[in-house]
Amino acid sequence: MMKLHFLGTGCMMPTKERNHLATALEYEGEMLLFDCGEHTQLQIKKMKLALGKFRKIFISHWHGDHVLGLPGLLMTLANTQGIEEVEIHGPKGTSDYLHHMRKSMIFDSKLSLKIFEHEPKEREILTVDESPEYCIKCVKLNHSVPCIAYSFEQKDVRNIDKDKAKLLGLEQSPLLARSKLGLDIELEGKRIPSEDLTYVKKGKKICFVFDTRPCLGIDLLVKNADYLIMEATYIFDQHADKAQEYDHMSAKETAEIALRNNVQNLVITHFSQRYKDTKDIEAEAKEIFEKTCAAYDLMSLPLR
Ligand SMILES: [Zn+2]
Ligand SMILES: [Zn+2]
Numbered sequence: 001m002m003k004l005h006f007l008g009t010g011c012m013m014p015t016k017e018r019n020h021l022a023t024a025l026e027y028e029g030e031m032l033l034f035d036c037g038e039h040t041q042l043q044i045k046k047m048k049l050a051l052g053k054f055r056k057i058f059i060s061h062w063h064g065d066h067v068l069g070l071p072g073l074l075m076t077l078a079n080t081q082g083i084e085e086v087e088i089h090g091p092k093g094t095s096d097y098l099h100h101m102r103k104s105m106i107f108d109s110k111l112s113l114k115i116f117e118h119e120p121k122e123r124e125i126l127t128v129d130e131s132p133e134y135c136i137k138c139v140k141l142n143h144s145v146p147c148i149a150y151s152f153e154q155k156d157v158r159n160i161d162k163d164k165a166k167l168l169g170l171e172q173s174p175l176l177a178r179s180k181l182g183l184d185i186e187l188e189g190k191r192i193p194s195e196d197l198t199y200v201k202k203g204k205k206i207c208f209v210f211d212t213r214p215c216l217g218i219d220l221l222v223k224n225a226d227y228l229i230m231e232a233t234y235i236f237d238q239h240a241d242k243a244q245e246y247d248h249m250s251a252k253e254t255a256e257i258a259l260r261n262n263v264q265n266l267v268i269t270h271f272s273q274r275y276k277d278t279k280d281i282e283a284e285a286k287e288i289f290e291k292t293c294a295a296y297d298l299m300s301l302p303l304r
Contacts, residue, residue: 232268
């Protein structure tokens with residue numbers, strides 16, 4: 001089962017209700033962390049998530065509200081049993097920022113950091129990480145500093161249709177392994193194509209799009225996503241000018257992106273501190289894209 005954990009849903013100024021931004025995707029035995037605002041490690045503890053599972057961190061950009069929690073989290077991970085290495089992905093400049101960050105204090109060096117910098121061009125989708133079960137891609141965003149969005153794309157899996165296998169008396173047959181790989185098998189001189197014995201379970205696509213104005217990269221990345229986690233800092237009706245000025249999105253613009261890209265579910269986050277609650281932001285998005293939900297701190301969302 002996959003789950004999203006919203007560790008922080010605020011933006012530049014944290015509030016009592018909303019921490020700086022951080023979102024974790026729980027996938028099998030892993031926790032993939034997307035951005036790491038101040039206090040992220042405390043939010044992880046409040047949610048009782050296993051620290052030892054945080055081995056990959058994906059940074060959108062180096063504005064403080066997305067990275068101020070890194071030193072604390074990395075120090076704690078360095079002292080967490082069983083963790084020797086952490087991967088950190090980020091835009092161009094990430095190595096330098098991390099280097100300076102580690103030099104700015106007495107930093108535990110037991111932890112090895114594997115750093116990856118990504119610089120996708122306009123109209124380019126870069127694959128930045130791949131495992132047998134999923135891949136992570138990124139695109140360029142349109143913010144005041146280098147900023148990238150990520151997608152987590154689970155690979156399709158071919159499964160055995162147990163009813164069909166039973167019908168052919170193949171329930172325990174080692175031939176099923178061949179069929180699962182997409183290969184034909186032979187049974188009593190008869191060829192059985194893989195498609196007759198198996199079905200394909202489509203992998204999920206989850207996108208993480210923070211700090212940006214609308215741009216081509218977003219549309220390229222989020223097409224047909226099962227879940228789009230995206231910033232909606234402002235209410236268009238009240239602060240469209242601020243969204244323009246500070247290179248952010250309004251709820252209306254974010255919902256329009258979800259709608260035109262056939263997204264299945266939209267979760268909005270990164271809310272301006274000026275809004276006491278998120279009712280009006282959510283309502284504005286829902287008017288355009290019904291399947292919207294406003295995230296809140298410490299919310300867990302199982303992905304179906
Ligand atoms: Zn931000
Ligand atoms: Zn920013």
